[in-house]
Amino acid sequence: MIVNINTKAMARYYKMACSLLLVALLHAGCKKDTPVDEDGLLITQRAECFVGNFELLGVDFVTVRSKVPVIDTTAQTINVEVLFGTDLKNVYPQFSLASDCKLDPKIVGKVDLSDIANPKTYTVISGNRLVKKPYQLIIKYQ
Amino acid sequence: MRKLNYSPVAVLFALLLCLAACEEKEYAIPDPVAGLTNDVIKRTLGPNIVGLPIEFAYAMALPASNGKLVSAKVEASIAGATGTFLENRSFYTNTGGQDVGITVGSPSVTTGTTTQVAYTVDTNAATLRYFYVIPPEARGQSVSFTFSATSSNGKTATYKMGPYTISKMDIRRTLAVSNNNNAYISIEDMAVYNSTTAVLNAAKIDLVYLYRATPTAFTHALVSPAAEAQYLPGVTLPAGVNRSTKVRKVFNLQDRNLAQLQFGIYIDDRDFQEINLADAPNYAIGLRAEAGTWVETADGKYRAYVFLNSVNANGSAVISILRYLM
Numbered sequence: 001m002i003v004n005i006n007t008k009a010m011a012r013y014y015k016m017a018c019s020l021l022l023v024a025l026l027h028a029g030c031k032k033d034t035p036v037d038e039d040g041l042l043i044t045q046r047a048e049c050f051v052g053n054f055e056l057l058g059v060d061f062v063t064v065r066s067k068v069p070v071i072d073t074t075a076q077t078i079n080v081e082v083l084f085g086t087d088l089k090n091v092y093p094q095f096s097l098a099s100d101c102k103l104d105p106k107i108v109g110k111v112d113l114s115d116i117a118n119p120k121t122y123t124v125i126s127g128n129r130l131v132k133k134p135y136q137l138i139i140k141y142q
Numbered sequence: 143m144r145k146l147n148y149s150p151v152a153v154l155f156a157l158l159l160c161l162a163a164c165e166e167k168e169y170a171i172p173d174p175v176a177g178l179t180n181d182v183i184k185r186t187l188g189p190n191i192v193g194l195p196i197e198f199a200y201a202m203a204l205p206a207s208n209g210k211l212v213s214a215k216v217e218a219s220i221a222g223a224t225g226t227f228l229e230n231r232s233f234y235t236n237t238g239g240q241d242v243g244i245t246v247g248s249p250s251v252t253t254g255t256t257t258q259v260a261y262t263v264d265t266n267a268a269t270l271r272y273f274y275v276i277p278p279e280a281r282g283q284s285v286s287f288t289f290s291a292t293s294s295n296g297k298t299a300t301y302k303m304g305p306y307t308i309s310k311m312d313i314r315r316t317l318a319v320s321n322n323n324n325a326y327i328s329i330e331d332m333a334v335y336n337s338t339t340a341v342l343n344a345a346k347i348d349l350v351y352l353y354r355a356t357p358t359a360f361t362h363a364l365v366s367p368a369a370e371a372q373y374l375p376g377v378t379l380p381a382g383v384n385r386s387t388k389v390r391k392v393f394n395l396q397d398r399n400l401a402q403l404q405f406g407i408y409i410d411d412r413d414f415q416e417i418n419l420a421d422a423p424n425y426a427i428g429l430r431a432e433a434g435t436w437v438e439t440a441d442g443k444y445r446a447y448v449f450l451n452s453v454n455a456n457g458s459a460v461i462s463i464l465r466y467l468m
């Protein structure tokens with residue numbers, strides 16, 4: 001069977017289809033189905049919230065720890081013993097966190113941890129941003 | 143069924159394109175160099191430091207039918223220090239990868255800013271190396287070079303290089319330091335003193351080298367005389383040695399001029415200008431071979447980088463110093 005379709009009608013259908021596609025695209029583009037937090041990080045379903053590992057580097061980017069750090073996830077403390085003579089005014093702490101967690105305050109460079117009498121507190125925030133656990137960073141010299 | 147229509151112009155254009163794409167250009171031998179020509183490359187990299195050489199390779203050639211080379215000359219805008227010379231040997235690389243020199247001229251003669259070699263063999267091509275030892279008067283200035291070659295037919299070819307900025311840094315390499323002996327380091331003098339000579343230069347002593355096996359974190363150390371006593375265990379400082387120098391430990395910064403190893407890292411004037419040692423301590427302990435320390439003297443007059451070339455567990459080390467006058 002031969003079907004004759006008017007050329008003008010074809011053009012009209014084509015324009016309509018294109019317009020529909022454009023509207024659909026715009027709609028999909030504006031839809032927010034992946035929530036992000038104030039740092040632009042993905043908010044997930046994860047509620048895990050803990051420090052997995054900790055490292056402390058000196059200004060020469062070599063570790064200043066004298067032994068493995070003790071991380072107590074119940075007491076929420078990190079106990080680190082550093083080498084004799086470590087310049088704690090200029091160190092780089094490194095936290096390994098559970099998946100999707102973030103740290104507050106953020107570590108953006110060298111940190112002054114020299115006031116060992118008043119341990120600094122870092123808060124771990126879970127992937128769903130609902131659980132917050134403050135960890136005390138306790139440092140002592142070798 | 144629709145009929146496809148092609149523009150005759152488009153078809154013609156496509157055919158022309160096809161024809162042009164298939165055309166093969168025949169290789170033509172380039173025109174031979176007609177006269178005396180020359181070329182220069184700078185062989186040294188990194189900052190130009192007073193006392194160290196800048197090395198160039200100067201190549202010159204002319205067709206054999208035009209004659210032979212008579213002389214080669216380099217003129218520097220500032221006269222080079224003692225040790226400046228133009229090689230009288232032309233080098234080639236043998237199959238073993240080694241540079242082999244063939245004597246082609248008399249040893250170079252330096253008069254003022256000009257260094258010259260006169261050819262003693264009949265040759266029409268040579269590459270001579272030029273070593274310009276940077277003189278102290280060039281510090282912080284620019285220096286340029288004019289290379290020129292003369293052939294027996296009276297022609298001259300010239301090639302200009304530069305200007306090259308001369309660093310404000312000073313360098314002193316391989317100073318031996320040892321525990322309780324040659325242990326007092328002066329950045330101003332770029333020298334090492336023992337306890338007797340340190341008294342005579344007390345106001346200029348910035349660091350004390352010491353080695354302690356215990357605690358294990360101590361080992362080799364560069365400590366400011368004014369540091370806490372725990373960082374100067376068992377050290378009785380000579381009278382008047384009391385400066386507090388800022389010191390920051392560094393690892394993996396093997397400056398090529400100091401380390402003289404395979405590393406292609408160079409410390410330049412800008413590193414000294416930009417480093418902030420305001421919060422640095424006045425001691426550095428636990429140092430090892432190929433470690434270093436950024437240093438700022440108590441009066442802020444000098445910044446320096448002290449590199450440990452080697453260390454020995456008997457309580458000695460070899461250090462090298464780069465210094466920058468602020």
